[in-house]
Amino acid sequence: MRDGLSELPPIRDPQSGADHAGDGLKYDLQGIGALAVNPLGDRIINAFFREGEEFTDFRAFMRVLARFRPVEEGKSKETGYPEPMNSRLSKLQFAFQLYDQDSDGKISRAEMLQVLRLMVGIQVTDEQLACIADRTIQEADQDGDGAISFEEFATSVEKLNIEQRMSLRMLK
Amino acid sequence: MFLLLPFDSLVVNLLGISLTVLFTLLLVFIIVPAIFGVSFGIRRIYMKTLLKIFRWATLRIERGAKEKKHPLYKPYVNGIIAKEPTSLEEEIKEIRRSGSSKALDAPEFELSDIFYFCRKGIETIMDDEVTKRFSAEELESWNLLSRTNYNFQYISLRLTVLWGLGVLIRYCFLLPLRIALAFTGISLLVVGTTVVGYLPNGRWKEFLSKHVHLMCYRICVRALTAIITYHDRENRPRNGGICVANHTSPIDVIILASDGYYAMVGQIHGGLMGMIQRAVVKACPHVWFERSEVKDRHLVAKRLTEHVQDKSKLPILIFPEGTCINNTSVMMFKKGSFEIGATVYPVAIKYDPQFGDAFWNSSKYGMVTYLLRMMTSWAIVCSVWYLPPMSRQPEEDAVQFANRVKSAIARQGGLVDLLWDGGLKREKVKDTFKEEQQKLYSKTLVGNHENRSRS
Numbered sequence: 001m002r003d004g005l006s007e008l009p010p011i012r013d014p015q016s017g018a019d020h021a022g023d024g025l026k027y028d029l030q031g032i033g034a035l036a037v038n039p040l041g042d043r044i045i046n047a048f049f050r051e052g053e054e055f056t057d058f059r060a061f062m063r064v065l066a067r068f069r070p071v072e073e074g075k076s077k078e079t080g081y082p083e084p085m086n087s088r089l090s091k092l093q094f095a096f097q098l099y100d101q102d103s104d105g106k107i108s109r110a111e112m113l114q115v116l117r118l119m120v121g122i123q124v125t126d127e128q129l130a131c132i133a134d135r136t137i138q139e140a141d142q143d144g145d146g147a148i149s150f151e152e153f154a155t156s157v158e159k160l161n162i163e164q165r166m167s168l169r170m171l172k
Numbered sequence: 173m174f175l176l177l178p179f180d181s182l183v184v185n186l187l188g189i190s191l192t193v194l195f196t197l198l199l200v201f202i203i204v205p206a207i208f209g210v211s212f213g214i215r216r217i218y219m220k221t222l223l224k225i226f227r228w229a230t231l232r233i234e235r236g237a238k239e240k241k242h243p244l245y246k247p248y249v250n251g252i253i254a255k256e257p258t259s260l261e262e263e264i265k266e267i268r269r270s271g272s273s274k275a276l277d278a279p280e281f282e283l284s285d286i287f288y289f290c291r292k293g294i295e296t297i298m299d300d301e302v303t304k305r306f307s308a309e310e311l312e313s314w315n316l317l318s319r320t321n322y323n324f325q326y327i328s329l330r331l332t333v334l335w336g337l338g339v340l341i342r343y344c345f346l347l348p349l350r351i352a353l354a355f356t357g358i359s360l361l362v363v364g365t366t367v368v369g370y371l372p373n374g375r376w377k378e379f380l381s382k383h384v385h386l387m388c389y390r391i392c393v394r395a396l397t398a399i400i401t402y403h404d405r406e407n408r409p410r411n412g413g414i415c416v417a418n419h420t421s422p423i424d425v426i427i428l429a430s431d432g433y434y435a436m437v438g439q440i441h442g443g444l445m446g447m448i449q450r451a452v453v454k455a456c457p458h459v460w461f462e463r464s465e466v467k468d469r470h471l472v473a474k475r476l477t478e479h480v481q482d483k484s485k486l487p488i489l490i491f492p493e494g495t496c497i498n499n500t501s502v503m504m505f506k507k508g509s510f511e512i513g514a515t516v517y518p519v520a521i522k523y524d525p526q527f528g529d530a531f532w533n534s535s536k537y538g539m540v541t542y543l544l545r546m547m548t549s550w551a552i553v554c555s556v557w558y559l560p561p562m563s564r565q566p567e568e569d570a571v572q573f574a575n576r577v578k579s580a581i582a583r584q585g586g587l588v589d590l591l592w593d594g595g596l597k598r599e600k601v602k603d604t605f606k607e608e609q610q611k612l613y614s615k616t617l618v619g620n621h622e623n624r625s626r627s
Contacts, residue, residue: 033592034296037605039613040286044293068294095286116281119289121610124618132281132617140283148283157284160270165287168295169254 025061026054039119043098067094070167091166096153106147109133202353206390215399215551222527222550225334229316232331253299260612263288281617317528317549342548350395350547357391358444362451364388369454381455382433389430398552399527400427407558408432409487409517412480414509417519418581419491420499421532422539423546424521427554428489435459435479435486439466457485473508480514487517492574498531499523501588502581505574515561518577520585524553557584 026045035041048064049056067090084090099107099115112133120129140148140156148156205211258266268282316338364384371377393400408431409415415434417424428434436458440449449460459479465471479485492505499522510516523530528549532542546552559580564573582589 029297032296033605035293037609038289038293038296039606039610040289041293041606044290044297065294065298068291095290098286098290099283115286119285119610120614120617121607123611123614128618136281136283153283157287160267160284160287162287165267166291168291168298171254 025056039121040098040115043101043118047094047097064094067091068166068168070169071163088162091162092154092157093150095166096150099148099153106145106149107137107153108147109137112137112148198349198352202394203356203391206394207387209386209390215397218397219399219527219551219553226316226526229331229334232328236328253295255295260288260609261616264613264616285613285616342550346397347547350397353391353395354547357388357395358448360391361385361388362448365451365455369451377455384455385433385452386430389426392426393430396423396426396546396552397550398423398427398554400431400553401555402431403555403557405431405558407517407560409434409519409558409561410515411485411487412483413487413515413517413561414476414480414512415487415489415517415519416492416505416509416577416581417489417521418499418502418585418587419493419496420521420523421496421530421542421546423530423552424491425489427521427556428519431556433486434489437461437476437488437490439463459488469508473512476509477512480512496532496534498533499525499587501590502578502585503590503592505578507570507574510564510574510577511570513564515563516573516577517561518559518581520557520559520581520587522555522557522585522587524555527551527553530554555585559584 026049029035029045029048030042035044038044048061071087096107097103099111101111101114113129116124116129116133137146137148140152142152142155143149201212201214264285267284267288268280316335361384364387365381368377368380368384371380415428415432417428425436429436433456435456436452438449438460440446440460440462449458452458453460457479459475461472461475476488479488490509492509493503494506497503525531528546528551530546530552537545562573562577562580564570568576579589581587
């Protein structure tokens, strides 16, 4: 049975229940009730696995979770070092990935509609959804190509406190 | 070789004497009190002694860990991440307000909405309310059982010796004793109820049946060294009622049935269980279903209704969760028993995991392994609260009634009241719950307007 995982540090000893070797991780994740009722649950689960793969290892799993670490205060950006996993940019990339399923770097109108449809289920008509999608693309699209690129996405949410919204604070 | 002979007979004699002494002690201290329902209080003294030893053991581990300057593994009882208890609506509004420069009162979709679902999803992967209910509860202090020890490497020599002694006592003394008692209890039950079954129906039969049942369950209670504290016994279930309780293990049945005379409900099994079932139903009317009948909900409801309407019949014992939960929470009650219309007598059972965890993790252990684990623990300590009877009010339906009873049980037992279905142990969640979430979200998109024009 899968137990909750803690981030570094402290990492819980694998023998007490954390998933090992990722066998059946996808199945376990799909079994989490609160995740199954999340309209974007499936997409979030797929974010842990590479394209078409059913398995992953613990490191890869943790790398995805690491994006949700709170950003440390007062750390200045060091040039020459790779982008930290939990930076604003990484968090934005994670969210963008949920929209952009074919990973072409743009959210097309079709992809927009897909996500909207997932989030509302059967509650909203096609026409209303199309209206919403068109309006959103129109507002965010700056270079007029009818799709939202990553930069346009980042610009449209620049006022938002992403560091806080996309971070999970560990209890001591 | 001839010199060994007198020695042999000496050994045989000693063996014979010790066995006789043992059985006499067994009879006097355990079986006779069980028959009459009295207690010498030996188990409680045993419990107090054990507590003192456990406290010492924990202090020793903490001291050892401090000396070696290693962090101890401490179980997080309240979860590992900080969660804010806000609703979907509030949070989405928050996100939209803070991210956009528009004056937002009209509901409108924003790209930033996705952050809410993202975060909620990852939160549940790290720590969700349900999964941790299906594995054994983690203890704050060590109870000298290696199965509950997470800090094994910090034990001193003295502690290891104590643990070794504990293993010896549990496996070589307590286990055979308990198996002997269990054997006695079960055989007495089968034989006793079969004999009573031959009597003609009447007052005598009822009286004897009741006492045979109670006596055998009490012997089984002692076979597990179960130390039970009953509260509010004046609320005990009466004829024509239904007794509902939270379910942690098959032992729940023994615990409740040793203090009251109930009619059991269940499916007929094969083997030993089946033999017991067939025997007890001769003495008093339990409700057993064939495997094929269990699927037919109407048939089940009909038989139960017939049973409760007959006031001379015993109260039914039912566990509405449908599966074993690890005794930290109460999960959704199935509404079947609450539709019948009888008075419901709720009972809350809370185990103290310090002495032995009674939770049956059926995906990890089979029945026999589970019973062996029970019989090699120190003791099973639990509290039983009999709550005042409840009936369905005219304005509530079966589901609301079930939830009301569930809350009462959770509150009394100090357990968390969860809305989730215990069936999540084995199956995926139903789509209706996802639709609820989608409905809530749609309201933030298109508002509550029912008559939006469909172009």
